[in-house]
Amino acid sequence: MALINLLTKKQIKVLQSYLNDDWKYLILNGAVRAGKTVIDNYLFLLELKRIKKLAEIEKEPHPQYILAGYSSNSIYTNVISSIENQFGIVMKTDRHGHYHLFGIDIVPAYTGSVRGIGAIRGMTSYGAYINEASLATHEVFQEIVQRCSVRSARIICDTNPDIPTHWLKTDYIDNHDPKARIKAFSFTIGDNTFLSKDYVEALKAATPRGMFYDRSILGQWVTGDGIVYQDFNKDTMVVDEVPDDLEYYCGVDWGFAKGHENVITVMGDDLDTDISYLIGVYKSTGKYIDYWVDIAQQIQDKRGYGINFWCDSARPEYVSYFQQQDIQARNADKSVMDGIEYCSSRIKLGKFKVLRSCAEPFLDDLYQYVWDPVKGVPKKEHDNVMDSFRYGLYNQHKQLDNEFIPNIYI
Structure with a gap:
């Protein structure tokens, strides 16, 4: 041959x-x-x-x-x-x-x-x-x-x-x-x-x-330019209502002080259309862990007991406390670039939408979440909602992939 x-x-x-x-x-x-x-x-x-x-x-x-x-x-x-x-x-x-x-x-x-x-x-x-x-x-x-x-x-x-x-x-x-x-x-x-x-x-x-395409498809050594999620289009991706029957989950980014807020984002997947919806953002400073337990329990009461809370693993004592309160808290895979690439691909494919009633805090961070031109990673600014949303979306789908889809990529 x-x-x-x-x-x-x-x-x-x-x-x-x-x-x-x-x-x-x-x-x-x-x-x-x-x-x-x-x-x-x-x-x-x-x-x-x-x-x-x-x-x-x-x-x-x-x-x-x-x-x-x-x-x-x-x-x-x-x-x-x-x-x-x-x-x-x-x-x-x-x-x-x-x-x-x-x-x-x-x-x-x-x-x-x-x-x-x-x-x-x-x-x-x-x-x-x-x-x-x-x-x-x-x-x-x-x-x-x-x-x-x-x-x-x-x-x-x-x-x-x-x-x-x-x-x-x-x-x-x-x-x-x-x-x-x-x-x-x-x-x-x-x-x-x-x-x-x-x-x-x-x-x-x-x-x-942008960067992901230039690297993955064209093989170029490039850094990011401008906002991280360039493909998000608020005209088509911010919606007034969402389907009733969603599979719910949350992302949690721990914080306390101004500029480092604690954020819980609530999301849901429409299994028929494979579209993920952001339907709630809880964001605040100066609140202790019991406050966030109350928020998580309210979410459970409304969306269903046992939904996943994909949490920032930097505060293991908070994750443990959530679990002690019968909240399904799990340590999130915090891989920044892998998570961003996955979330970006969902956005590019039109598989992610935001409910208008909670769009303001999401968009406020989205349009200020930019690449560091030297380090090639996002700047650690305006990243609290972005981290919380990424923890939830990336980890929930990574779990589903691991359970149901064999890894075919080498």
């Missing part, structure tokens, strides 16, 4: 560079679902075979290699499971949590925290494969680089884009010093010619415009 039937043109270009060019770092960056990890997994196997030959020449009986990722789960999902499915190679761990293949001791390193340094500190590595490199803590990334000190050691990376001032972009991808020996390839979603046209069109239509 011809190579063009197995790999895309961009993947073949990467493979040719791997085989023929002189490089120390090979970095694949760009759009989601563009085929970066697929080709990197293949190069990972080629690297292990190359290292095996090199170790035999150097009479090294126990060559080691670093396999790095944000977490144990991301390493397994993005690399190990994919290799097993793609090549039929079963990779199991030993009692130390290391993988073994082709006679190479593969040491996992978790890059999401500086604690990840502990797994590789002091080791000498023949190379590294770093998955989701832009999510790596800079200290751990540098430690991996320093561990790869064996002659001919090389480092393979793949990543989605981040802000243009990210250290991976400025120090590596944009580093054209020949002595650094860095080869970088940028991918767009159009590079993956194996994706169906229907899937690509649907993904483009669902991806919020």
